[in-house]
Amino acid sequence: MDPSDKAIVNRLQQGFPICDSPFRYVAEELGIAESELLARLQTMLAEGVLSRFGPMYHAEQMGGALTLAALKVPDDRFDEVAEIVNAFPEVAHNYARNHVLNMWFVLATEKPEQVSAVIGRIEDATGLAVYNMPKISEYYVGLQLEA
Amino acid sequence: MIETTDQHLINAVQAGLPIAARPYAVIGERLGLTEQEVIERLARLRAQGLIKRWGVVVKHRQLGYRANAMIVMDVPDERVSDVGALLSQQACVNLCYQRPRQGEVWPYNLYCMIHGKSREVVLEQWAELRHGCALTGYAYEVLFSRRCFKQRGALYSLRGALPVQPGGGQGQPTFEIHSS
Numbered sequence: 536m537d538p539s540d541k542a543i544v545n546r547l548q549q550g551f552p553i554c555d556s557p558f559r560y561v562a563e564e565l566g567i568a569e570s571e572l573l574a575r576l577q578t579m580l581a582e583g584v585l586s587r588f589g590p591m592y593h594a595e596q597m598g599g600a601l602t603l604a605a606l607k608v609p610d611d612r613f614d615e616v617a618e619i620v621n622a623f624p625e626v627a628h629n630y631a632r633n634h635v636l637n638m639w640f641v642l643a644t645e646k647p648e649q650v651s652a653v654i655g656r657i658e659d660a661t662g663l664a665v666y667n668m669p670k671i672s673e674y675y676v677g678l679q680l681e682a
Numbered sequence: 683m684i685e686t687t688d689q690h691l692i693n694a695v696q697a698g699l700p701i702a703a704r705p706y707a708v709i710g711e712r713l714g715l716t717e718q719e720v721i722e723r724l725a726r727l728r729a730q731g732l733i734k735r736w737g738v739v740v741k742h743r744q745l746g747y748r749a750n751a752m753i754v755m756d757v758p759d760e761r762v763s764d765v766g767a768l769l770s771q772q773a774c775v776n777l778c779y780q781r782p783r784q785g786e787v788w789p790y791n792l793y794c795m796i797h798g799k800s801r802e803v804v805l806e807q808w809a810e811l812r813h814g815c816a817l818t819g820y821a822y823e824v825l826f827s828r829r830c831f832k833q834r835g836a837l838y839s840l841r842g843a844l845p846v847q848p849g850g851g852q853g854q855p856t857f858e859i860h861s862s
Contacts, residue, residue: 547738553725576701586739589698593734617831632825668781675770675778
């Protein structure tokens with residue numbers, strides 16, 4: 536990524552205008568041609584630097600639910616359990632972390648009442664207790680990473 | 683309930699906005715809407731908060747952010763919203779949530795994420811934060827991710843009137859998920 540790509544990524548993490556010619560608007564802000572912005576975005580998407588370009592929806596307002604959950608997985612079963620957990624379509628993220636609770640995943644369901652059913656199915660499939668940590672309060676969500 | 687036309691629109695843009703000079707016109711053509719209708723509906727969905735954010739989603743590892751720490755603290759319940767608000771103002775904190783404790787195995791109720799280019803940098807930022815925000819009295823742990831098995835936006839199909847897309851499958855909106 537050159538400085539121009541970095542400026543584009545930093546600018547576009549802050550949001551995108553909803554107007555007739557949104558790319559031209561952003562290009563003018565960045566001091567580059569609209570055609571150059573379009574070309575650079577296409578390249579970064581193709582190269583996988585950016586995973587997507589578009590809207591992020593609010594799960595709860597869409598009627599769905601999200602929760603963070605953890606498992607205490609015996610070391611010798613880690614890969615096997617990861618495979619079981621990842622196979623659930625409701626599992627959006629799954630990370631190994633350095634703790635006794637060593638597997639942390641996010642569940643996303645279409646309806647709030649489905650969370651406990653999915654947790655039950657994961658417990659049945661793995662034979663392990665799921666620790667469910669649903670959000671109580673959200674103080675800040677502003678994930679922006681400087682390129 | 684979300685209007686049918688809005689559901690179609692949500693499906694049409696979920697995979698990403700066309701990289702074209704008039705992207706909203708392109709979407710409108712697919713759905714039989716005018717460019718102006720698309721703009722108005724999307725602006726309303728954003729104002730209503732259904733669209734939380736609109737922009738690029740970066741792959742943090744691709745940008746060199748390889749150290750991802752989930753820092754958890756045990757903060758007295760009556761202090762947790764103050765501490766949460768304070769942490770949220772710190773530049774290095776990307777996300778901050780209160781979540782329930784889980785008995786002895788998990789006595790922590792406040793979570794914040796710090797993404798950094800190395801573990802050393804993250805640990806230095808955390809040390810500064812602990813002292814700067816007067817958090818030294820609280821038990822805490824720093825959980826770095828060791829492996830990422832799965833990382834995607836949550837896929838979610840809206841029940842009801844979904845248009846079948848040319849490929850035959852149904853579109854699925856992506857949520858912003860802040861766990862990583």
